[in-house]
Amino acid sequence: MKAVGSYVWIWLPGDGNPTLCGFLRWQGRAADFAYVKSYQTNPSAISVLPDWSLTKGSDSLYPAQDDALPGFIADVAPGRWAEFVLERLNGAKANAYEQLLQGVHARTGALEFGPSHREPPSDDGSAFDFETIASAVADLDAERPVDPRLRAVFRHGPSLGGRRPKATIAIDGEPWIGKFCSVQDRGPEPPRMEAFGLTLARDCGLDVPDFKLVEAVGKPVLLVKRFDRQSGGRRHHVLSARTLLNLSERQSLTDGSYVSVAQQLRRHGLRPDEASRWFDRMLFNVAIGNTDDHPLNHLFGWDGRHLSLMPAFDLEPQLSAAEDRLHEMVIGRAGKEGSLENVLSQHAEFGLRRDQAEERVQRMLAVIRSNWRQALEMVDLPDTSSVRYALMASAREHPATRGDNEGEDQGASMSM
Numbered sequence: 001m002k003a004v005g006s007y008v009w010i011w012l013p014g015d016g017n018p019t020l021c022g023f024l025r026w027q028g029r030a031a032d033f034a035y036v037k038s039y040q041t042n043p044s045a046i047s048v049l050p051d052w053s054l055t056k057g058s059d060s061l062y063p064a065q066d067d068a069l070p071g072f073i074a075d076v077a078p079g080r081w082a083e084f085v086l087e088r089l090n091g092a093k094a095n096a097y098e099q100l101l102q103g104v105h106a107r108t109g110a111l112e113f114g115p116s117h118r119e120p121p122s123d124d125g126s127a128f129d130f131e132t133i134a135s136a137v138a139d140l141d142a143e144r145p146v147d148p149r150l151r152a153v154f155r156h157g158p159s160l161g162g163r164r165p166k167a168t169i170a171i172d173g174e175p176w177i178g179k180f181c182s183v184q185d186r187g188p189e190p191p192r193m194e195a196f197g198l199t200l201a202r203d204c205g206l207d208v209p210d211f212k213l214v215e216a217v218g219k220p221v222l223l224v225k226r227f228d229r230q231s232g233g234r235r236h237h238v239l240s241a242r243t244l245l246n247l248s249e250r251q252s253l254t255d256g257s258y259v260s261v262a263q264q265l266r267r268h269g270l271r272p273d274e275a276s277r278w279f280d281r282m283l284f285n286v287a288i289g290n291t292d293d294h295p296l297n298h299l300f301g302w303d304g305r306h307l308s309l310m311p312a313f314d315l316e317p318q319l320s321a322a323e324d325r326l327h328e329m330v331i332g333r334a335g336k337e338g339s340l341e342n343v344l345s346q347h348a349e350f351g352l353r354r355d356q357a358e359e360r361v362q363r364m365l366a367v368i369r370s371n372w373r374q375a376l377e378m379v380d381l382p383d384t385s386s387v388r389y390a391l392m393a394s395a396r397e398h399p400a401t402r403g404d405n406e407g408e409d410q411g412a413s414m415s416m
């Protein structure tokens with residue numbers, strides 16, 4: 001196949017308009033990236049990655065083995081929901097490059113792709129009301145025919161990552177993401193569970209985006225405000241934990257590690273406490289049983305000099321995984337095991353002494369213990385044993401919290 005390609009545009013920090021940055025060359029199975037000359041000589045330019053400086057000359061950045069796109073581009077490429085949408089609408093599978101070119105102006109982060117090196121890709125800005133978007137998503141998810149006039153709804157929807165049904169929605173002129181129910185859901189409705197996770201995270205002092213639980217077409221929908229968009233058309237350039245660790249998609253199944261990310265944050269972090277705030281993320285995921293914490297579920301802002309933690313998202317106690325409590329990322333010396341001992345096992349890597357790390361554990365568990373019932377009520381979910389188990393097992397294991405359940409009015413097994 002003949003090589004084809006797209007120009008890559010980037011919104012530089014503080015700039016409301018994109019700058020031509022590089023060229024993505026698609027060669028049939030994979031695409032490589034190189035900066036364009038005008039970018040390399042631009043004094044405001046930033047490197048696209050911490051370890052891939054502007055002085056790379058004509059070097060190309062190749063994807064990791066087996067992957068189709070370089071990591072920093074895969075981070076902002078459509079995910080599995082988008083793949084499903086495109087296949088349903090077009091009746092054919094799209095390759096990674098074709099998928100990437102969909103959904104201009106809605107993708108996460110500060111990159112865009114287009115055919116011209118003179119004109120950035122433009123946005124025709126067609127808007128639909130929330131109910132219309134919700135019913136189009138529901139039709140598509142249930143594999144019902146979608147009204148041809150509504151196909152444009154997905155011009156923006158499919159550009160986002162992740163596997164769950166979602167769409168970009170404007171609320172009072174600001175971009176939010178709607179996360180919907182699916183006909184395939186079993187158990188508690190995921191938008192409610194995720195709102196529960198976000199509520200507890202906010203209570204625990206984690207940085208989370210604004211969110212609200214609403215209803216559309218008779219089902220709950222979680223609305224999450226986009227944290228990669230700023231006023232005046234500015235955007236944050238973001239990288240996933242997978243890209244920070246330079247992992248291929250396949251490697252990221254086994255080699256994603258909180259400690260390795262902490263090392264990067266200590267090297268490039270914007271704030272001195274960046275690594276310890278990252279410790280809290282890991283701790284929170286273990287404490288609520290959010291085992292679906294894979295490396296694409298963590299994003300970092302990169303401004304060419306510093307990395308910063310972007311707000312936490314996709315936080316949800318995983319009820320089915322509560323039994324084995326194995327996380328998607330390595331937690332500590334005991335691998336992916338979701339226990340508090342494991343969380344504490346490499347505290348120094350997060351810039352914390354043992355006593356400081358333990359104090360953070362105690363403080364977070366105390367907040368969860370006192371707030372989880374109210375948080376469940378707020379999202380209208382019943383207090384079931386599986387929710388309790390997802391929340392509790394890790395707290396039970398920790399010697400310091402053993403016996404906490406004395407006097408607990410919800411039953412002898414309660415420890416949070």
Ligand SMILES: Nc1ncnc2c1ncn2[C@@H]1O[C@H](COP(=O)(O)OP(=O)(O)OP(=O)(O)O)[C@@H](O)[C@H]1O
Binds near residue numbers: 209224
């Ligand atoms: N508030 C937000 N602002 C900007 N980008 C976001 C936000 N929330 C999520 N994203 C981006 O969208 C992607 C998909 O979101 P999310 O992880 O919530 O979806 P999901 O379908 O539940 O994912 P998964 O496949 O992990 O279950 C994320 O990987 C991230 O790149």
Ligand SMILES: [Mg+2]
Binds near residue numbers: 297
């Ligand atoms: Mg996700």
